[in-house]
Amino acid sequence: GEDVEQSLFLSVREGDSSVINCTYTDSSSTYLYWYKQEPGAGLQLLTYIFSNMDMKQDQRLTVLLNKKDKHLSLRIADTQTGDSAIYFCAESISDSSYKLIFGSGTRLLVRP
C-alpha cells in the first residue's frame, strides 16, 4: 500500500543547513509536497516538485528527488530559529488523485 516515512526529529544550530528526508512507496506519484506546520497552526505549503524533476530550488529551500530510490529531501540553507516547526512530506497518488498521503512529520529544532 501507499506509505510515506520520515525521521521524527532533527536538531541543528542556527546558520547551519538542515536536511529533512522522506521515502515513499508509490512510484506513480505525480507531485510530492513539503508542508510546514508551526505550533497551533494549520499546514502551510512550502514547496512541491513534479515527479519528472530531479531538483527544485526556491530561495533557501532545495528539494531533491531520487525516483529510483523513491527518496525526497528538503534542504533549508542558513536555518533560522523561525524555521523551527514540523515538516510534512506528502505524495499525490495518481490513481486516486483526490488524496494526499502524508508522512508522520519531522520536528525541526533550531538551536541559537
Add this chain to the structure above:
Amino acid sequence: NAGVTQTPKFRVLKTGQSMTLLCAQDMNHEYMYWYRQDPGMGLRLIHYSVGEGTTAKGEVPDGYNVSRLKKQNFLLGLESAAPSQTSVYFCASSKMTGAQQYFGPGTRLTVT
C-alpha cells in the same frame, strides 16, 4: 480573502454527544477535504468532496458524516462522539485534483 476557515477552534465533548464542525473557503475551490491529525502520525483523510452535493469516504470515515450543500462549505459531523475521536481536525480545499491543498487552522476536539 480569508482562505480556509474552521469553526470552532476548540471543543470538549462528553462521550455520546454530537457536534458539527464547519469549514468554509472563499477561493471558489471545487475540492474539499477533512483530515484528522493524531500525535506522531501524519494527516489521515476522513472524507472528501469533489463538488457541491457530492461526498466520498477517505481513509478513516467511520464515526463521521459530511455534507456539502454549498460549494463554499463542508461540514463534518460526529453523531455519537467517542474518546478515540479526540484529535485535531483540519479542513483543506483545492482547485483541482492533485493541486495544492490549502489548509484551515484546525479544530482541537477532546472527547471525555
